Amino acid sequence: xxxxxxxERTAPPPYASTPPDRVPKQSRTSPSAPPAAGRVxxxxxxxxxxxxxxxxxxxxxxxxxxxxxxxxxxxxVPRPVRRHSVRGQILDALRSALVSGDxxxxxxxxxxxxxxxxxxxxxxxxxxxxxxAREGAVEVVLxxxxxxxxxxxxxxAELAELRALIxxxxxxxxxxxxxxxxxxxxxxxxxxxxxxxAAGDRAVYAxxxxxxxxAVLSLAGNQQLVRVADDLHRRSQxxxxxxxxxxxxxxxxxxxxxxxxxxxxxxxDLAAVQSLVREHFRGxx
Numbered sequence: 001x002x003x004x005x006x007x008e009r010t011a012p013p014p015y016a017s018t019p020p021d022r023v024p025k026q027s028r029t030s031p032s033a034p035p036a037a038g039r040v041x042x043x044x045x046x047x048x049x050x051x052x053x054x055x056x057x058x059x060x061x062x063x064x065x066x067x068x069x070x071x072x073x074x075x076x077v078p079r080p081v082r083r084h085s086v087r088g089q090i091l092d093a094l095r096s097a098l099v100s101g102d103x104x105x106x107x108x109x110x111x112x113x114x115x116x117x118x119x120x121x122x123x124x125x126x127x128x129x130x131x132x133a134r135e136g137a138v139e140v141v142l143x144x145x146x147x148x149x150x151x152x153x154x155x156x157a158e159l160a161e162l163r164a165l166i167x168x169x170x171x172x173x174x175x176x177x178x179x180x181x182x183x184x185x186x187x188x189x190x191x192x193x194x195x196x197x198a199a200g201d202r203a204v205y206a207x208x209x210x211x212x213x214x215a216v217l218s219l220a221g222n223q224q225l226v227r228v229a230d231d232l233h234r235r236s237q238x239x240x241x242x243x244x245x246x247x248x249x250x251x252x253x254x255x256x257x258x259x260x261x262x263x264x265x266x267x268x269d270l271a272a273v274q275s276l277v278r279e280h281f282r283g284x285x
Contacts, residue, residue, distance in 0.1 A: 086120055091128040096203035098137055098238055104149050105241050110145035110261060135231075137238060150241040159236040160281040166229055167213075168277050171265065173274050178219055180266040186215055190258040197251035205251050206237045212258055216265075235281050236281075254280065 059208045093271035097103045097107075111122040111129060118125070127147045132138045138146040210233050217226050239246075257280045264272035 001058065015178050062205065070120060079080055085124075087124040087127045090120060090124045091131055092124070094125075094128050094132060095137075095234075096206075098132075098148065099206045100203045101239050105148045105150045107237060108141050108147045110147050112143075138233065149238070151238055153240060156240060157235060160234055163229065163232050163236065163281045166167075166225070166232070167281075168274055170217060170225065171261075171273055171277055172270055174216070174219055175265045175268050178265070183262045183266040186212070186262060187259070189215055189285050190255070190262055193258055196253040197255040198241065200248040200251065202251065205255070209237075209254070209258075210234065216261075 094103065103109065109129075111126040114129075115122040115125045129138055130140075133140050133146065136149060138148055141147050143258055189208070193205060193208045196208050210230055213233055214226055214230055217229055257276055261273065261276045263279070264276060
């Protein structure tokens with residue numbers, strides 16, 4: 001004990017070891033450091049009302065988030081794609097209405113009105129009509145709807161000429177190369193057109209007529225040819241301005257030409273093939 005101005009001052013006890021500021025860094029402890037050897041860390045408790053959360057183990061043995069912890073949005077599950085959309089069904093219905101004359105050339109039809117007719121909203125009708133506009137079947141009328149295109153006999157003749165330029169050479173080549181039994185396999189399609197013609201159903205006949213021609217041309221093995229020819233064929237089926245309704249007898253006569261064409265192809269009668277195809281196209285079938 002030392003005297004300092006009459007007051008006693010107690011000297012600090014000597015250090016038993018290295019002073020704190022000389023302790024090596026690796027031996028210092030912090031609240032987040034693991035407990036030293038020989039010491040037991042206090043047990044971790046959960047707040048009242050919160051049971052201990054299960055911890056799952058990751059692929060490398062590490063802890064993962066609890067099962068009920070938020071880990072972001074769940075990955076989206078892809079929905080199955082419907083093959084036959086409403087738009088596609090409406091497009092088929094409108095095409096049938098064009099062929100049958102239910103949609104009159106020169107008349108304007110609004111998407112909401114047609115949607116009410118077919119029991120759908122205006123959106124799929126508008127989309128289908130826009131597709132028909134790209135094909136030339138209708139015209140867009142601003143703020144009103146769609147006007148059915150008015151076709152003339154001149155346009156029909158031009159389509160017949162184009163179809164002949166494409167299909168006649170192909171069918172002549174097929175007549176020389178395709179065996180007779182292959183033509184016999186197409187007779188059910190020809191009979192289907194005959195049945196539709198006998199029923200007087202113009203829209204069904206148009207579909208089966210195109211199916212027959214697609215089947216014949218597909219034997220050439222050129223899918224681009226089939227697509228182009230089918231598009232021209234579809235355009236040729238739209239009714240003319242002021243034309244009378246197609247009679248059942250005319251449909252039956254056109255359907256009979258399918259059977260005659262198969263006979264000529266199987267017999268390799270090139271002159272008959274050429275004559276039948278050109279006459280068939282001039283009739284608009």
